[in-house]
Amino acid sequence: MAGRRSFSFDARGFITAVRGMGIPQAVLDGLVGRSALDVLRDMLESSAQDGTPVVQFDAWQSGDGTVISAVGSAR
Numbered sequence: 011m012a013g014r015r016s017f018s019f020d021a022r023g024f025i026t027a028v029r030g031m032g033i034p035q036a037v038l039d040g041l042v043g044r045s046a047l048d049v050l051r052d053m054l055e056s057s058a059q060d061g062t063p064v065v066q067f068d069a070w071q072s073g074d075g076t077v078i079s080a081v082g083s084a085r
Contacts, residue, residue, distance in 0.1 A: 016079040018072065019046040026075065046078070 017028040023046050028038040041049060050067075068079045 016077060017041060017046065017049070018075045018077045020075060023047060025049065 016030070017025050019025050025041050025044050025046050028041045030038050070077055
């Protein structure tokens with residue numbers, strides 16, 4: 011993942027909003043409506059396999075939803 015990207019998801023686990031730096035908005039918009047679990051799984055599967063930490067997740071409540079911020083080197 012280049013830069014920093016964060017997304018929020020609803021109680022059913024579907025992404026409702028995405029923000030990112032250095033990532034085209036069309037790419038970010040393509041994540042809306044997808045399963046948050048699937049997106050996280052894709053990030054981890056595309057990351058390095060050598061045991062190096064590639065993603066850090068921070069989560070917090072914001073309004074009626076949960077925000078997860080992922081920072082790292084995964085695509």
